[in-house]
Amino acid sequence: MRQVGQPEMARIDPKGTRLSYRMExxxxxxxxxxxxxxxxxxxxxxxxxxxxxxxxxNQKLVFGxxxxxxxxxxxxxxxxxRVIAIDGGSPELAETxxxxxxxxxxxxxxDLDLDALQDKALTIDAVKKADxxxxxxxxxxxxxxxxxxxxxxxxxxGLRLLDSKGVLVGxxxxxxxxxxxxxxxxxxxxxxxxxxxxxxxxxxxxxxRLRGFERMGARRWDVVLDRDQxxxxxxxxxxxxxxxxxxMDEAVxxxxxxxxxxxxxxxxxxxxxMTRNATEEMWRIKAIEAGGAVQQ
Numbered sequence: 326m327r328q329v330g331q332p333e334m335a336r337i338d339p340k341g342t343r344l345s346y347r348m349e350x351x352x353x354x355x356x357x358x359x360x361x362x363x364x365x366x367x368x369x370x371x372x373x374x375x376x377x378x379x380x381x382x383n384q385k386l387v388f389g390x391x392x393x394x395x396x397x398x399x400x401x402x403x404x405x406x407r408v409i410a411i412d413g414g415s416p417e418l419a420e421t422x423x424x425x426x427x428x429x430x431x432x433x434x435x436d437l438d439l440d441a442l443q444d445k446a447l448t449i450d451a452v453k454k455a456d457x458x459x460x461x462x463x464x465x466x467x468x469x470x471x472x473x474x475x476x477x478x479x480x481x482x483g484l485r486l487l488d489s490k491g492v493l494v495g496x497x498x499x500x501x502x503x504x505x506x507x508x509x510x511x512x513x514x515x516x517x518x519x520x521x522x523x524x525x526x527x528x529x530x531x532x533x534r535l536r537g538f539e540r541m542g543a544r545r546w547d548v549v550l551d552r553d554q555x556x557x558x559x560x561x562x563x564x565x566x567x568x569x570x571x572x573m574d575e576a577v578x579x580x581x582x583x584x585x586x587x588x589x590x591x592x593x594x595x596x597x598x599m600t601r602n603a604t605e606e607m608w609r610i611k612a613i614e615a616g617g618a619v620q621q
C-alpha cells in the first residue's frame with residue numbers, strides 16, 4: 326500500500342524486455358549470424374542482379390562486353406601461333422602431316438583444338454604416335470613417331486609396306502625401292518608378320534635366293550626360292566624346321582639339286598619332290614642298274 330507523499334515508481338514494460346532477450350539469444354546462434362552476414366546479402370545481390378539481367382538490353386550489354394574482352398585477350402600477339410614445327414619423321418612425312426593438320430596461320434592458340442589436331446595426325450598410316458603442344462614464340466610443336474616398314478605385303482592391290490606388327494605404313498611403288506625387306510603374300514599374311522620376320526632372320530645362308538614367304542590357308546608358310554623351289558613349313562615350329570633345311574643344305578648342297586619342294590609339313594616324315602627331268606633321269610639310271618644286275 327503506497328504511503329502518502331511517496332513518489333510512484335515507473336513501471337517496466339515486460340514485452341520490450343522479452344524481445345530484447347530473444348534477439349540477444351538469436352545473435353548468439355551461429356546459424357543466425359551466418360544467415361544475417363552472408364545469406365541475406367547474397368540473396369539481396371542475387372535478386373537485384375537477376376532483376377537487372379532480366380532486361381534484354383542489359384543482357385546484350387554484359388555478353389557483348391565479355392565477348393569483346395575475350396577477343397582482345399585472344400588476339401594479343403603472345404597468344405598467336407605463326408609457325409608449325411614437325412619433328413621425328415622424314416621430310417616427306419612431315420609435309421604430309423602439315424597438309425593433314427590444315428591449320429590457317431596465324432591463329433590464336435585459344436582457337437586450336439590440340440586433341441582434334443592429334444587425331445588428324447594419327448589418321449596417317451605412317452604416323453605411329455603424335456604429341457602436340459604450343460611452345461613459346463607462337464610455335465605449334467608436333468612430335469611424331471614414324472612407323473618403320475619391316476615387310477613388303479603383296480596383295481590384289483599391289484605392294485604395301487607393313488611394320489613389324491603388321492600395321493599398314495603406306496604403299497610401295499616398286500620392289501626395288503625396298504630390296505632389303507622380305508616379301509610376304511597369301512591369305513592372312515598381314516596377320517602373321519612377326520613369324521615371317523623370325524623366319525627371315527634365319528635365312529642368312531639362302532637369303533640371296535629368297536624370293537619371299539607365302540601364307541598358305543592362313544595357317545602356315547611356304548618359303549619361296551628362285552628356280553621355282555619351295556620349302557613347305559609346318560604350322561608349328563616353322564623356324565626350327567627352316568633351320569634344319571638350311572643345315573642340310575650347307576652339309577650336302579641339297580637345295581642346289583633339281584628339287585621342286587622340300588615338304589616339312591609332317592616333321593617326322595619330310596619328303597622331297599624332284600623336277601620332272603630329275604625324276605626321269607633317276608628312273609633311267611635305276612633301269613640301267615636293274616638291267617645290268619639281270620645280265621650278271
